[in-house]
Amino acid sequence: MYMKLIHRILLLLTALLASYQVVQGIDGLETMAIACYTIAFGVLIVAALLMIILGFEVLDSPLVVVASTLIPVSLALGLVSEYLDGLLIPYGIFIVIGTLTIIITRFAGPKKLAVIVLAVVHGAAGLTIFALPIILALRGVTAGGFAWVGIGGGLIGIGGLLLSFLKTGKPILSRETILTVLPGLLLLTTAAFVAGFMFV
Amino acid sequence: MSNLQSAIHNLKSKYWPLIKALQTGLLLTTGVAGYMSARCPIFNLGTLLGLAGSLFLAISGSTVLNMWWDRDIDAIMGRTQKRPTSAGEISPNETLRLGLILSVLGVGWAATIDALYGLIVFFGLFFDVVVYSMWLKRRTCWSIVWGGVSGAMPILAGRALGLGSIDWIGVALAASVIFWIPTHTLTFSMKFAEDYKAACVPTFPSTYGLPSTRATIAVSSILAALAMGAAVFSIGMAWGFLRLLAVLTAGLLMLAFAITFRPSERVNFGLFKYASLFMLGAMLMIVLDVL
Numbered sequence: 001m002y003m004k005l006i007h008r009i010l011l012l013l014t015a016l017l018a019s020y021q022v023v024q025g026i027d028g029l030e031t032m033a034i035a036c037y038t039i040a041f042g043v044l045i046v047a048a049l050l051m052i053i054l055g056f057e058v059l060d061s062p063l064v065v066v067a068s069t070l071i072p073v074s075l076a077l078g079l080v081s082e083y084l085d086g087l088l089i090p091y092g093i094f095i096v097i098g099t100l101t102i103i104i105t106r107f108a109g110p111k112k113l114a115v116i117v118l119a120v121v122h123g124a125a126g127l128t129i130f131a132l133p134i135i136l137a138l139r140g141v142t143a144g145g146f147a148w149v150g151i152g153g154g155l156i157g158i159g160g161l162l163l164s165f166l167k168t169g170k171p172i173l174s175r176e177t178i179l180t181v182l183p184g185l186l187l188l189t190t191a192a193f194v195a196g197f198m199f200v
Numbered sequence: 201m202s203n204l205q206s207a208i209h210n211l212k213s214k215y216w217p218l219i220k221a222l223q224t225g226l227l228l229t230t231g232v233a234g235y236m237s238a239r240c241p242i243f244n245l246g247t248l249l250g251l252a253g254s255l256f257l258a259i260s261g262s263t264v265l266n267m268w269w270d271r272d273i274d275a276i277m278g279r280t281q282k283r284p285t286s287a288g289e290i291s292p293n294e295t296l297r298l299g300l301i302l303s304v305l306g307v308g309w310a311a312t313i314d315a316l317y318g319l320i321v322f323f324g325l326f327f328d329v330v331v332y333s334m335w336l337k338r339r340t341c342w343s344i345v346w347g348g349v350s351g352a353m354p355i356l357a358g359r360a361l362g363l364g365s366i367d368w369i370g371v372a373l374a375a376s377v378i379f380w381i382p383t384h385t386l387t388f389s390m391k392f393a394e395d396y397k398a399a400c401v402p403t404f405p406s407t408y409g410l411p412s413t414r415a416t417i418a419v420s421s422i423l424a425a426l427a428m429g430a431a432v433f434s435i436g437m438a439w440g441f442l443r444l445l446a447v448l449t450a451g452l453l454m455l456a457f458a459i460t461f462r463p464s465e466r467v468n469f470g471l472f473k474y475a476s477l478f479m480l481g482a483m484l485m486i487v488l489d490v491l
Contacts, residue, residue, distance in 0.1 A: 022447060023440035034443075042447035049451065053473045054466060 001179050003055045010183035015048040017190045025197045029082065036078030037197075043070045044190060056179045059163065065106050066099075068160045069121065073099055075153065075193075076128035083136055095125065111169070118164050126160065129153025133196060142199060149196030155189040214284045218267055218295070219260040226480060231255040231354035233483035234373055236490045237435050238362025250313045251361060255354055258306025258321050262328040262350070264299035268292060269333050277395035303329075310357070317361040324353025341402040348381035355483075372431035379424035380479055383456065386417050387472035391465070414460045417471070421456035425449045428482055441485045452478045 018041040026037045047067050050058050058064075073095045080091045098121035105114035133149035136142045162178050165171055171178070235251050267274065267285045274286035284290045303325055311318030328350035336343035352374035359370035382404075389396055389403040390413060396403045404413040432445060455471040 019444055022444045023438075027440055038443050038447065042443075042450065045444075045447055046451035046454070049474065049477060050470060053477075054470045057466065058470075 001056050001176060003051070007183040008052050010187045011048040011052050014183070014187045014190050015045050015052075017187070017194050018042075018044045018048070021190070021194050021197065025194055029200065032081040032088075033078045036074045036081065040071045040074035040078065041190075041193075043067050043074070044186070048186065051183075059166075059179070062106060065118070065164055066103055068163045069099055069102050069118070069125075072122060072125040072129055072153070072156055072160050075156070076125040076132075079128060079132050079149075083132060083141070091128075095121070098124070115165070115170060119161075122157070122160055122164060126153060126157030130157060145199035146196050148192045148199070152189045152192030152196060155185060155192060159185045159189065214289050215298070217284055218264045218290070218298070220263050222476075224256065224259045224263060226476060226483075227259050227351060227354045228252060228255050229480060229483045229487075230377060231358040233486040234355035234358025234360075234370065235362045236487045237359055237369070237373065237431075239435065239490055247313065247361070250309065251317075251358060254306050254309035254313060254321065255357070256306070257302050258310060258325055259354065261299050261301070261303030261306050262325045264295060264302060265329045266333045268295040268299055269329070270337075271295070273338075273399040273401060276399040277392070279392050279395050314361050314364075316365070317357050320353055320357035320360055324350045324357065326350075327353070338401055341404045341407045344382060344385050344404075345378075347385065348378040351381050352377040369431050369434050372427050372434070376424050376427035376431060376482075377479070379420045379427055380475060382420040383417050383424060383452070383475045384472065384479075386413050386420075387459070387468050387475070389413075390468055391472065410463070414463055418453075418456040418460045421452055421475075425453060432482070432486065435486070435489075437485070437489050441489050445482060445485060448478050448481050 022038055022041045022045070026034050026041075029037070077088075077092060077095050081088050084091070098117065101117045102114070102121055105117050130150050130153040133142070133153065134147045137144050137147035137150070159182065162172055163182075166175060166178055231251060232248070235248070267283060270280075271283075271285040271292060274280035274283050280286055285292070285295050307318060307322045307325060310321040327346055332343055332347040332350055336346055355377055356366065356370050356374040359373060360366050363370070386404050390405050390410065393403065393405050397406055404416060408416075429445070429449070433442065437445075451474060452471075455467060455474055458467045459471055
C-alpha cells in the first residue's frame with residue numbers, strides 16, 4: 001500500500017514526540033524505569049523512521065512482531081518497576097520469558113502456539129499499561145493526568161494486537177484498514193504517553 | 201520573461217543542482233555542530249554566520265569543481281546524466297570559473313576568520329577535489345577513504361574554530377564522519393553498481409564483491425557509532441540526548457547487520473537514507489545540547 005504524505009507527517013511527528021520523551025520526559029526517574037522507557041520509545045522512534053523511509057512494506061519484516069511486542073512489554077516493565085516494586089522480579093521474569101517465547105515461536109514452532117503466546121504476553125503487558133496508571137491516578141497515588149498513560153496503553157495495545165495478528169496470518173481487520181489508521185494511532189498513542197508522563 | 205525572472209530561473213535550474221544542496225547542507229550542519237561542541241561561551245552570531253557562510257561557499261565550490269572534473273563520467277551514468285554539467289546546459293569553463301570563485305571566496309573568508317580554521321577548510325577542499333576526485337576516484341575504490349577525510353574536515357574545522365586548537369574530541373568527531381561515509385557511499389555504490397561499472401569507476405562492490413562490501417559497511421557503522429559515542433560523551437552531552445543517540449545508533453547498527461545477514465535492495469536503500477538521518481540527528485543533538 002502506498003504511503004501518503006499525511007502518513008509520513010504523522011509518523012515524523014510520532015518520532016519527534018517520542019524523541020522528546022527519551023530526551024526530556026523520563027529524566028529523573030529510576031535507572032530501571034529509564035532503561036525500559038528508552039527501549040519502548042526508542043523502538044517507536046526507529047520504527048516510525050523506517051516506515052517513513054521504506055514505506056508500509058517494512059511491516060512485512062518478521063521483526064515487526066518483535067518490535068510491536070517490545071514497546072508494550074518495556075513500558076509495562078517500566079511502570080511495574082516504578083509503582084509495584086515488589087512484583088518487579090516475577091513480572092520481569094514473565095516478560096523476558098514471554099518475549100523470548102514470542103521470538104522463538106515466531107521463527108520456529110507451531111503457529112497456534114505462537115498466537116496463544118502472543119495474546120497472553122500482549123494481553124498482560126497491555127492490561128498493565130492500561131489499568132495501572134488509571135488505578136494509580138484514581139487512588140491519588142499520582143496526579144490525575146497520569147491516567148493519560150493508561151489511555152496511551154490502551155491505544156498501543158490495540159495497535160500492537162492489530163499488527164501482531166496481521167503478522168501471524170489471522171488479521172482482526174483488513175491490511176488496508178490497519179495501515180490507514182496506524183500512523184494516526186501511533187501519534188495519538190505517543191501523545192497520550194508524553195502527556196501522561198508529564199504528571200509523574 | 202524579465203531579466204530578474206530569467207536570473208532566478210537559471211539559478212534554480214542550472215546552478216543550484218551544481219552544489220548538491222542536501223549534501224552541502226548536511227556537511228554544513230556538521231561544521232556548525234563542531235563549532236557548537238566547543239561549548240565555551242562561543243555563541244557569537246558574527247562568527248557563527250562567518251562559519252556558516254565560509255563553509256557553505258567552500259563546500260559548494262568543491263562540489264562544483266568535482267562536477268566540472270567528472271562531467272565526462274557523469275554523462276555516462278544514468279543517475280547523473282541530467283546534471284547541468286553533463287547535459288551541456290553549462291559550459292565546462294563556466295563551471296570551472298564558478299567552482300574556483302566559490303572555493304577562493306570560501307577558503308579566503310575562512311582564513312580571515314581564523315588561520316587554523318581556514319587551513320582545515322582548505323585541506324578539506326584540497327582532499328576532495330585534488331586527492332579524491334582528480335587523483336584517486338578513477339584509480340582505486342579506496343578513494344572513498346580520502347573522500348571521507350575531506351567530508352570530516354567541516355566538523356573538525358568548526359570545533360577548531362570554537363576551541364582555537366585541534367583536540368582529540370575534534371579528531372573523534374571527524375573519525376565518526378570518516379567511518380560514517382562508507383556506510384553512506386558504499387550502499388550508494390551498491391545501488392548504482394551498473395552505472396559505476398559503465399563509467400569504469402572502481403567501487404568496493406566491483407572490486408571486492410557484495411559480501412565484503414556489506415561486511416565493510418557493518419564494521420564502519422560500528423566504528424562510526426563508537427567514535428561518535430566517545431566524542432559526545434566526552435563533550436559532556438546531557439543524558440537525555442545520549443539516550444536518544446543510543447536509540448538512533450541501535451537503528452543504524454540493526455540496519456547494517458540486516459544488510460550483512462539478510463541483504464536486499466530495500467534494506468540497502470533504507471540504510472543509505474537512515475545513515476543520513478543518523479548523522480543529521482547526531483549533529484542537531486550536539487547543537488541543541490549547547491542551546
